[in-house]
Amino acid sequence: MKVTFLGGGNMATALIGGLLGKEARADDIAVVEISEAARMRLQQRFGVRCHATPDGEALAGDVLVLAVKPQQMREVCALLKGRVREQLIISIAAGLHLADISGWLGGYRHLVRAMPNTPALIGAGMSGLFALPEVPDAGRQMAERILQAAGSTLWVADEAQLDAVTAISGSGPAYVFLLIEAMQAAAGELGFTSAQARQLALKTVLGAAQLAAQSGDDAAILRERVTSKGGTTEAALKVMEARGVKAGIIAGAQAACAQSRVLGEQLGDRAQKPGDPSAT
Numbered sequence: 439m440k441v442t443f444l445g446g447g448n449m450a451t452a453l454i455g456g457l458l459g460k461e462a463r464a465d466d467i468a469v470v471e472i473s474e475a476a477r478m479r480l481q482q483r484f485g486v487r488c489h490a491t492p493d494g495e496a497l498a499g500d501v502l503v504l505a506v507k508p509q510q511m512r513e514v515c516a517l518l519k520g521r522v523r524e525q526l527i528i529s530i531a532a533g534l535h536l537a538d539i540s541g542w543l544g545g546y547r548h549l550v551r552a553m554p555n556t557p558a559l560i561g562a563g564m565s566g567l568f569a570l571p572e573v574p575d576a577g578r579q580m581a582e583r584i585l586q587a588a589g590s591t592l593w594v595a596d597e598a599q600l601d602a603v604t605a606i607s608g609s610g611p612a613y614v615f616l617l618i619e620a621m622q623a624a625a626g627e628l629g630f631t632s633a634q635a636r637q638l639a640l641k642t643v644l645g646a647a648q649l650a651a652q653s654g655d656d657a658a659i660l661r662e663r664v665t666s667k668g669g670t671t672e673a674a675l676k677v678m679e680a681r682g683v684k685a686g687i688i689a690g691a692q693a694a695c696a697q698s699r700v701l702g703e704q705l706g707d708r709a710q711k712p713g714d715p716s717a718t
């Protein structure tokens with residue numbers, strides 16, 4: 439399977455890392471990236487072919503992955519319009535609706551919208567997927583193979599659910615990294631060196647996540663097993679509860695979901711413009 443990425447930034451890098459050695463070799467992957475520094479980085483790191491513009495060779499792949507920022511997507515689609523025939527196109531942009539991307543591509547309908555995350559780089563990603571009804575089974579399978587090379591997948595029946603997927607698993611690694619940062623900072627304040635703090639924080643997060651994944655019990659039950667009556671965990675959780683840690687995470691995820699919707703509305707063509715009764 440030949441895959442071309444349009445945009446070679448953070449998320450394309452993570453997906454390429456997942457694909458290599460599983461679904462593709464370096465010469466099956468091409469990247470169109472405007473930044474010379476980014477092209478050099480990708481070439482050195484993965485040995486993939488890099489192009490500054492989407493020339494004919496770059497667009498010859500079976501699958502095109504649109505991996506530019508949402509604000510850059512309209513411009514990239516204009517470059518592709520009329521030049522794609524049979525390929526499957528996967529957009530990984532937050533918020534953008536397939537109806538808008540299809541419109542920018544001149545009505546092209548072999549489109550899948552995916553929301554991956556950066557642990558894709560080590561094959562431990564989580565991606566939500568949605569396909570337009572015109573995408574044949576073979577296209578859905580191709581999208582699934584690409585995203586499964588990067589980790590786990592979840593198809594959603596309604597495209598709007600991808601805003602919520604973005605809020606949980608798309609942005610979610612940042613919430614976990616924030617937890618790790620906070621635990622390391624706490625360990626530093628309690629007297630450990632930065633190497634010791636890193637070891638204590640990382641191994642704890644990793645071990646707890648593995649236990650939660652392997653155990654049949656809910657996270658709440660696992661938390662209770664750590665929390666002895668009158669003990670240290672109880673003291674910690676009381677302070678965290680008073681500072682609104684859990685409520686803050688829930689509110690943060692809701693804000694991410696709302697921002698995904700805002701991006702889709704602001705950058706898409708279907709936003710209700712004042713005085714335009716036909717817009718929906």
Ligand SMILES: NC(=O)C1=CN([C@@H]2O[C@H](COP(=O)(O)OP(=O)(O)OC[C@H]3O[C@@H](n4cnc5c(N)ncnc54)[C@H](OP(=O)(O)O)[C@@H]3O)[C@@H](O)[C@H]2O)C=CC1
Nearest residue numbers: 445446447448449470471472505506507508530531532554
């Ligand atoms: N980062 C993440 O964790 C996730 C990101 N996403 C989505 O993935 C997409 C990419 O995000 P991310 O990788 O973080 O962003 P990046 O900014 O790291 O990557 C986008 C790259 O595309 C380049 N670019 C811009 N315009 C063009 C063009 N016309 N042709 C070729 N390349 C171009 C950019 O260059 P320049 O910087 O010079 O503009 C940049 O190097 C976004 O839509 C985002 O919503 C989805 C899931 C998770």
Ligand SMILES: O=C(O)[C@@H]1CCC=N1
Nearest residue numbers: 531532604608609610
């Ligand atoms: O922050 C963002 O908008 C992108 C989408 C999900 C993760 N990063």
